[in-house]
Amino acid sequence: MLLHVCCGPCSVFPLQHLQEKYPGGQITGYFYNPNIHPYKEFARRLDTLKNFAGKIGLDNLVIDESYPLEEFLRQALTAAAGRCRYCYDLRLLQTARYAKLHGFDCFSTTLLVSPYQQHELIKAAGESAARTEGIDFCYQDFRPGWQEGVRISRELEMYRQPYCGCVLSERDRYCKPVRGHN
Ligand code: SF4
Incomplete structure (x- = not known):
């Protein structure tokens, strides 16, 4: 499986869960997140992921550092379906494309762990990317493990x-x- 990873903390529970569910199955992480601004924050989240990858069981990690800021903002600000749907589509389509090109069986995303993300939109974006690229989207609702992931990431x-x-x-x-003036 190619697992799109949005950041280190959100990867903790999905990795643990997938390793338990598919013992012996190989999971490769795929970092592609040009939606993280500003660039110093992008670098900090990526460094965190790199530094903790081994500790959270992510032995294989592919990193795409492309950062098309102007393009992201232009598209996000004008997206008919809203900026978040554009953002999920962008990242999951690229993940599906990479997975198909490199012979993975399926793809998924750690975005599905967060109760703060728009879960149904992520699911729809994953299913749409799967249809476009002709590869399976492994949908999992990881949200029941959110607190466990938070606990472990804090411990680490x-x-x-x-x-x-x-x-x-x-x-x-x-x-x-800001309150308006009368
Ligand atoms: S999911 Fe929505 S709020 Fe979050 S980075 Fe993407 S566009 Fe911004």
């Missing part, structure tokens, strides 16, 4: 990011609405 002292990824989500997290 992993960096845990405080916002989703794009600059818009960072604004939504920190920017308090």
